[in-house]
Structures are given as structure tokens and as C-alpha cells.
Amino acid sequence: MLSQRVRLPRRSFLAELLVDVAEGAYSVLEHRYLTGVERPHGLPTGKRQRLVHVGRTSAYRDVEYLQLDTVVELDGRLGHDGTQDRWDDLDRDIAGIVGGTVTLRLGWRQVLSRAGSPPRSPPCSPPAVAPAICCRARPPASRSNRSGEDRAHLLLEELPEPG
Numbered sequence: 001m002l003s004q005r006v007r008l009p010r011r012s013f014l015a016e017l018l019v020d021v022a023e024g025a026y027s028v029l030e031h032r033y034l035t036g037v038e039r040p041h042g043l044p045t046g047k048r049q050r051l052v053h054v055g056r057t058s059a060y061r062d063v064e065y066l067q068l069d070t071v072v073e074l075d076g077r078l079g080h081d082g083t084q085d086r087w088d089d090l091d092r093d094i095a096g097i098v099g100g101t102v103t104l105r106l107g108w109r110q111v112l113s114r115a116g117s118p119p120r121s122p123p124c125s126p127p128a129v130a131p132a133i134c135c136r137a138r139p140p141a142s143r144s145n146r147s148g149e150d151r152a153h154l155l156l157e158e159l160p161e162p163g
Contacts, residue, residue, distance in 0.1 A: 024048025029076040030062055033111050038063070043133055046072065054095045057088060070133055071096060071103045074111070104132055 008014070017031070025031040025048065038046060046063035063072040073089065093103040 027074070027076055029074045029108060029111060033063070033072070033074055033106070037111060044068070052092075054092050057091075059088070059092060065133060068133060069101045071101055072133070073103055073105045075105055075107050 005011075020031055020034055023034075025034045030048070037043070044065055044067065046065050047061075048063055049060045050064050051058060051060055061071050062074045064070070065072070073093075075089070089105065093105065096103050
């Protein structure tokens with residue numbers, strides 16, 4: 001359709017944007033993460049908008065790095081502004097940990113702060129998000145081949161006894 005338009009300002013930007021939307025970057029924050037963090041810092045290509053079921057609820061994961069057991073949830077205002085929305089997000093995060101998946105829940109500050117770098121860091125410093133994801137590429141040998149249930153038992157064993 002874009003090719004049929006004779007005059008279209010920023011045609012290449014719009015064409016690239018439509019490709020990103022087709023791949024699952026559905027919000028401005030998700031697009032900014034894709035173009036400002038994931039691609040420029042060489043992160044693996046994440047699977048976007050994968051439907052998951054937790055208990056009786058279902059949700060779409062913003063970005064999932066399946067090979068790293070890592071989920072990136074990009075929380076703007078839409079869908080994350082109500083109390084129940086927040087509780088549901090946290091319930092999914094806990095269910096993920098029990099199943100062996102780590103969730104990084106990012107907002108605008110984390111994505112825009114030098115494209116994922118800690119606040120007040122030099123402009124070309126490595127992004128904080130990238131190492132957090134890349135360190136998952138080498139899980140400890142003692143946990144890498146365990147089922148989610150086994151990992152959950154390990155986590156529970158490591159918790160301190162209530163005071």
C-alpha cells in the first residue's frame with residue numbers, strides 16, 4: 001500500500017515501523033525497546049505477544065527470550081494503571097519464577113535512560129537491560145537441566161525460616 005502512494009513523507013520510517021508492528025511491537029514503548037535496546041545492543045530476537053495461561057487468566061507476553069527463560073514486560077499506562085492489573089502482573093511474575101522464568105518489568109525510565117543504561121550513566125555505557133538478559137544465556141549447571149517443579153523446590157528450600 002505504501003508503494004502506491006506517490007508522495008509520502010518519511011516513507012522508509014513508516015515501512016520499517018509497519019514491519020516492527022507486524023512482528024509484535026504493538027505500543028510505542030515496545031517499539032522503543034525493540035529499536036533502542038534489543039537491536040542496537042545485539043540481544044537475541046525475542047518472541048513477541050505470545051499467549052500464556054496462568055491459572056484462570058491469560059495474557060500476552062511483550063517479549064520472551066525462550067532460549068534464556070526470560071520475559072521482558074514493558075509496562076506503559078495502558079493495561080497497567082489499575083490495581084487489579086498490577087496484582088495480575090505480579091501473580092504472573094511469581095508463576096514465572098516458580099516455573100523457572102525470570103521477568104524483567106520495565107517502564108519508560110528503564111527504556112529511555114540511555115536506552116536501558118542505569119540513570120546518570122555516560123551516554124555510551126553498556127545498557128543495564130542487556131547484561132541482565134545476556135547473563136541468562138549461561139544458567140548455573142546445577143539448575144540448567146531441572147524441571148520447573150524441581151527449581152521451585154530449590155527456591156523454597158533456600159528461603160529463610162520465618163522469624
